[in-house]
Amino acid sequence: MHFTYLITGGNFTHAGHASSQVKRILKQLNVNPVTIKRIVVALYEAEVNVVAHAYRGNIDVDIEPERVLVLITDEGPGIADIELAMKEGYSTASPKVREMGFGAGMGLSNMKKNSDKLIIQSQVGQGTHVELTTFLTQ
Amino acid sequence: MNVSQLVETLNLTIFSGSRGLNKPIAGGYTSDLLSDVMGNAEEGDVWITLQTHKNVMAIAQLKDLAAVVLVKGLKPDADTLVQSEAEGIPLLGTNEPAFDITGKLYKLIANDSGLTISL
Incomplete structure (x- = not known):
């Protein structure tokens, strides 16, 4: 099964919309609730990152019996130092975004903790590509 | 204990989402x-939070939280109310600061589950 969602940079009113849809679909497919929670946490953080940092992006969700693969691709500033960005507490979020309670530098580590495989590729000035894999077989 | 009992005991304001007042509270x-x-x-x-914007309800829905309590007399944004209604997750309020209301909630939950608090 395959689903695609668009994300607009800067638009926090719709942040979490794709995560909410994916949660509903996984529930309908009777995926284990603990696994659903992990996927949703990781996806939400990815979604918020696109809204907070990029101009636009899209989410591709591919569901197979043995795994859920989520691809998040954005057009945006990219990440100069991915290792540094992965450090808990490190953030480049704007003061406005921080005031909302985002930008605590916990997003990427939440994504890592809540996925079985996380791949981040980025080109400064162009954008970022994230692959989140969660295995469904116990 | 459910959300409705919490509202009554701690004298909380119900802003929206009253459809979810019977939700049980786990913590x-x-x-x-x-x-x-x-x-x-x-x-x-x-x-328990001071954040009042709509994303609070998105998180509450994604995490299956029982309710959200806004502290210090803060009022929710209009779209936060709408989202709370749509999801049926109670959005509540108190004039107390986070520390005080957290302490009271902790005590209630501990009593409810038969725990003895020793500090």
């Missing part, structure tokens, strides 16, 4: 950092 989480709540709150928790 609580107090934080204003959204990723912290996303990563660490548990299903059935009451979330």
